[in-house]
Amino acid sequence: MKSPNFITTLELAVRFGKCLIVQEVDEIEPILMPLLSKDLILQGSRNFIRIGEKLIDYHQDFRLFLCTRKPLQGIDYIQPISANALVTIINFISTRTGLIEQLLEITLQNECPQLENQRQQLIHHEEKMKVELAKLENDLLEELSNAHGNILENKELLSSLNKTKQSSLVVTNSLKESLRLQAELNKERNVFYPLAETSSRLYFALKDLMKINHMYQFSLNSFLYLYQRALSMPHNTGLKTSERIQSLQKHIEQLVYENVCRALFKPDRLMFALHMVRTMRPQSLTDEEWLFFIGFNVMESCHTGENLYSWLDAERARNLMKLKSALPNIYENLCFEDSQFWTNWLHENDVEMKPMPKNLQSKSLTPFHFTVLAVQALRPDRLYSAMSQFASRTLDLPQLSPSTLNLHRLFETETRSTEPILILISPGADPSQELSEAATLHFSRKIFNKTSETTSSHYRQIAMGQGQTDLAIKELHLAAKHGDWLCLKNLHLVIHWLPVLEKEINTLLNINKKSSISPSNNGNNDNYDNGTINKSIDTEHCVHEDFRLWLTAEPRTTFPSTLLQGCLKIAYEAPPGLKRNLQRTYETWPRNYISQGNSKTRATLLACLAWFHAVVQERRTYIPQGWTKFYEFTFADLRAAADVIDRLLLTDHGQISRTTEDIWSWIHGLFGESIYGGRMDNTVDLSVLNSYLTSIFNDDTVRNRQLGPFKLPGTIELKDYIVQINTLPDHDLPIYFNLSPNIENSMQRSEANRVIAQLRLLNRPAMDTKHKFDKSLWSKELGPILILWKKLNQGLNLLQSRTSNKTNKSTLSKSGDDISSENRSTIESPIQEFLHLELHNALQLIQHVHLSLASIARACKGTQLVTGVMHQLANSLLHGETPDSWLLQWPEGPNEVVPFLRELVVKANAVQTWTKQAENNQFSNEQNVQSLDLANLFHPATFLNALRQQSARCLNVPIDTLKLSCQWLESNDRRNKSSGNSQSLPIRITNLKLEGANFRNGQLSQSCQNDSSLIQLPDILLRWIQQDEQDSLNENNSIYLPIYTNNTREHLVTYIRVPCPSGSQKQWIQAGTALLLHCL
Secondary structure, three states: OOOOOHHHHHHHHHHHOOEEEEOOOOOOOHHHHHHHHOOOEEEOOEEEEEEOOEEEEOOOOOEEEEOOOOOOOOOOOOOOHHHHHHOOOOOOOOOHHHHHHHHHHHHHHHHOHHHHHHHHHHHHHHHHHHHHHHHHHHHHHHHHHHOOOOHHHOHHHHHHHHHHHHHHHHHHHHHHHHHHHHHHHHHHHHHHHHHHHHHHHHHHHHHHHHHOOOOOOOOHHHHHHHHHHHHOOOOOOOOOHHHHHHHHHHHHHHHHHHHHHHOOOHHHHHHHHHHHHHHHOHHHOOHHHHHHHOOOOOOOOOOOOOOOOOOOOHHHHHHHHHHHHHOHHHHHHOOOOOHHHHHHHHOOOOHHHOOOOHHHHOOOOOHHHHHHHHHHHHOHHHHHHHHHHHHHHHOOOOOOOOOOOOHHHHHHHOOEOOEOEEEEEOOOOOOHHHHHHHHHHHHHHHOOOOOHHHHHOOEEEEEOOOOOHHHHHHHHHHHHHHOOEEEEEOHHHOHHHHHHHHHHHHHHHHHHHHHOOOHHHHOOHHHOOHHHHHHOOOHHHOOOOOOEEEEEEOOOOOOOHHHHHOOEEEEEOOOOOHHHHHHHHHHHOOHHHHOHHHOHHHHHHHHHHHHHHHHHHHHHHHOOOOOOOOOOOOHHHHHHHHHHHHHHHEOOOOOEOOOHHHOHHHHHHHHHHHHOHHHOOOHHHHHHHHHHHHHHOOHHHHHHOEEOOEEOOOOOOHHHHHHHHHOOOOOOOHHHHOOOOOHHHHHHHHHHHHHHHHHHHHHOOOOOOOOOOOHHHHHHHHHHHHHHHHHHOOOOOOOOOOOOOOOOHHHHOOOHHHOOOOOHHHOOOHHHHHHHHHHHHHHHHHHHHHHHHHHHHHHHHOOOOOOHHHHHHHHHHHOOEOOHHHHHHOOOOOOEHHHHHHHHHHHHHHHHHHHHHHHOOOOOOOOOOOOEOHHHOOOHHHHHHHHHHHHHHHHOOOHHHEEEEEEEOOOOOOOOOOOOOOOOOOEEEOOOEEEOOEEEOOEEEOOOOOOOOEEEOOOEEEEEEEOOOOOOOOOOOEEEEEEEOOOOOOOEEEEEEEEOOOOOHHHHHHOOOEEEOOOO
C-alpha cells in the first residue's frame, strides 16, 4: 500500500481490467473511495473514474482485493467508518477444523509422505474426472440442441450419445473407485487425527493469553514452526504408531511450553501451566470442578451455616460449606469426619506434598480433588504451591520455569534471520550488556583474525527516541545486507512509528522469500525458471543469513499486534534479590566515584544508600504487606539521592565539608518527603519508608558498619564492597526486610488469588457483544447469574422492603449543636441515622440490580426490546465484570459480578439486622454484650464517625476533641468492661484479623514461620473519649495500626492502638502489620 509505484499500478489495473491485490492495508486511503463507491463518470460510451487528479478509463473486469493482517475488532474495524458499507469482509483467520486439517497434512508429509502423496493424486484425479464428466454433459446438451429432425432417425446423433454414455459410465465408475480409495486412505490418515486435534487445542489455548497481557500474542506460523521442529526430532523408528503419536504429543507440548514460557513474565507462568492443564488434560478435572476452583460456580449458596466441625475455624468452615454446596460428591469422598487425620494435616508445613491416605484412595478422588480443592478450602496459605505441584505433575514437567535464559545459546538454537527477536523487559531490566557479549562471542568465532573493534562493528544498538527513526531504518537495511546484528531499544517510546518499522521488516522478508524460491522447495520443477527469478530480485536488499534484529520494549497495550505476532518473544526481567540489586548499583558506580573525597564516611553512606535503595525496591515483592501498591523506584532516584549526599558532604573542590551528625535530618527529610517519599500517596507506606530511613541512616550504622547481612567494609575501595556483596545469599529472607517470618504464607495466598483471577479472565469466552444482541448467548452465559440472584434472595425480604422514611435530609443535615434539648429525645441518634441511610442506599442498590437483571431476563425471553443501556449492562456481565452503574452506587464493591452480588446481599441483610437493633436502642445500652462485625457494613469508616458524633453529643463536647480508645478483651470475656467515661458509648467489635504478627498474652509478638498468615484477634471495645482523658494504652506499650476492609489493603477504615512490647514499634511498622475486617 505504501509502495511508491502504487498509484501507477492502480491506474493500469483499472484501465486494463486486471485483478489488483493490495497488501498491508491499515486503513482505506481516500484515493480508493471513488473505486469502492463506483463513482463513474459517463462520457459517451466510455466510463471514467477519478483517481487522484486523473480521469482513468474504467474497465468492467477490474477487481480490487485489500488484504490486512490486523485482527478484526468488531463492525467498526474498517477505517474510515464510511467505508464499512463499501467493502465485503472475508475473514481468513484460522478455525479449529481448518487448523486440524493443516496439522494433519504436515504430520503425514513427515510421517507417511507416500500416503499423503497418494491422497493428493487421488484428489487431483477426482477433480479431473469431475471436469471431464461436466464436459461430457455439456457436449451432450450441445448435440441435442443442434440436432435436426427426428432424433431417433439421426444415426450419427445416436452413435454420439452412446459414446457419451459409455464415457460417462467409465468416468462415474472411476469417481466411485477414487472415492473408495480415498475412504481407505482416510482411515489410515485418521490414525494421526488425535495428534492434530490436541495440537490444534494447544494453539487456540495460546491465543487466549492476550487477555492477560497484550504482548502475549503468538502467530500461527511460529506455532507451525515449532510443530515441524517436534516432528523432525530424532526418534526411534521402531516405535508403534500409537507410541509414536504419544511421543510426538509430549514433545510438542514441552516444546511449545518452553518457548511460550520464555516469553512470559515469571508471575504469569503458573497461570499458563494451569491453562494448559485445563486445555490439554480435560480428563484430570471436570468443568464443574474447574468453575468452582476459579470462582465461576455461581450456583453455590451464600449461606455458610454454623461451624461444621470442632477442629475448623469460621473461615475454613465457610470454605467447606461452599465445597459441599457446589461439589457434594467430592465433599463426601474427602471424609472430613476423620478429625484426627485432617487436624494433623492442617498443621503440616507442606500439605501439598503429602500423599493421599489409603482410606481416601478408594474414594475415586483425583489429585486435583486432594491436592488443590482441599488445600483451597482448608489451607489457602499453601494454595500457590499446591497449584504449582499439581500443574507440574499433570503436565509431566520437571519444573514450571523454563531453562535459564542465555542469549547466545538462544541465537544458536532458536533464532532465524527472517524473524525479529522482541525482548519484553520489565522496569529496571536492561539486556544490552548480555546482548553485546553474545554478539561478541558469535562474531569472534566467525571471524578468525578477530579484534575487539572488528567484532563490535558487527553489533549496533540504537536507543529509540525523538530523531532516531531515520537512522534506525538506515541501519536496518545495512545490517540485513551485511549480516550484522542490530538492536533497537525501548520501542515503547516510539509506538506511533512501529507500523513504519513493521512494513520495512516485511519488505525485507518478502524480498528474501522471493530470492529463496527454488525447484527443490517448490515441488514442481517445470513451473519455475531460476534464471528469470534471480534477475527480477534486487540482490542488494536480500537478508543475510547472519542478520539478527533485536528489539526491546516494555509492555504497552498500543503495541501493534501484527509486529508482536511476527517476532520471537523473550521476557527479560531484572534478577530479584538484594544481592543482585546491590551488584547492579555498584556496577554503575566507578572506582573513582566511591573514593571521591578520600572519605570512608562518604563511601559508607553510599553503601547505606545502595542498601536502602535495594530494600525499598525488593520489598515490592511482598505487596500488599511490603508496600500497599507498586512504586516505581528507579535508578534516577538512586542518582538523585547520591547527589544529595555529595552536596551535603563535599565542597566544590571535592573535599569533606561536614560531619554526619549534621546531615541526618537533611537525608531523612529529602529522601522521605521528596526523592522516594514523593512517589507515595499512602500514609502507611510513608511511615514504613521513614522507619527505614531512621534505621539505616544514623550514627550507629556508620559506627557498627552492619546492615542486616551486609557487612560494610568501611573503606574507599570499590573491590572491597564488591567482595562483601558477593558473600550475600542469593535468596532473600524476610528478616532482611524486618518482615514477618511467615510472610511466605501471605504471599502464597495473594499470589494464588492473583493467578485464579487470571484464570477467570481466560475462562471468559472471546465474544463481540458490543454491537449485536445474541439471544442464545445471553441466555446461556447470563442464565446462571440470574439464577444466583434469585437464590441469594430466597428467604430474605430485601426485594420486598422499601426505603425507610425515617431517613430524611433535614435530619441528616443537623448537627448536635442545632438540636434543642427538648427535641433531642425525639430525633434519631447519629448511629440510627447512619444505619437508616446505609439501609436506604443498600435497598436502592438492590432494587437497581434487580430491575437490571429483570430486564435482561425479559430480553432473553423476547418480551422486551434491547436498549443501549441494557446492551452495555449485558456486555459487562458477559465478561464477568461489575457494571459501572452498580459500582457508581458502591465504589468499594468487588469488580467481579458474582462476588459483588454475594457481598451486596450479605451486607444488606446484616445492615437490616443492625438497623432493627438500633431502633431497639441496643447500641446505646451500656450492658450490651452483642458483638458487631464491621465487615458487614458497606461504609465501616462512616459508622465510626457516626459513633464519634453520638459520643460528642453524649459528652456535650466538640467532635474534634475526641480520640478513639481501644480496650482489648479476653477471648472468653462476654462483658463490656468499659473503663472510660460512662456517658461515652462503647461498641464491641469482633472478627478482626491480624496480619504480619502474632497476638499472644494480650500483645503483639513475633510470628513463627509455621504460624497462620492471619490471626483471629479477641474482641475489642471501641469508644470515643476526650483528648485529655487517660487511655488504657499509651505510646510506650502500644502502636497505632491501620484497619483495612480486606487483605488487598486498598481501603483504609481507621487506626487503633494495639498493645505491643515497649520499644518494638519500629519492628511492627516495618513488618507491615495491619488489622483486617475481612479476608478474600
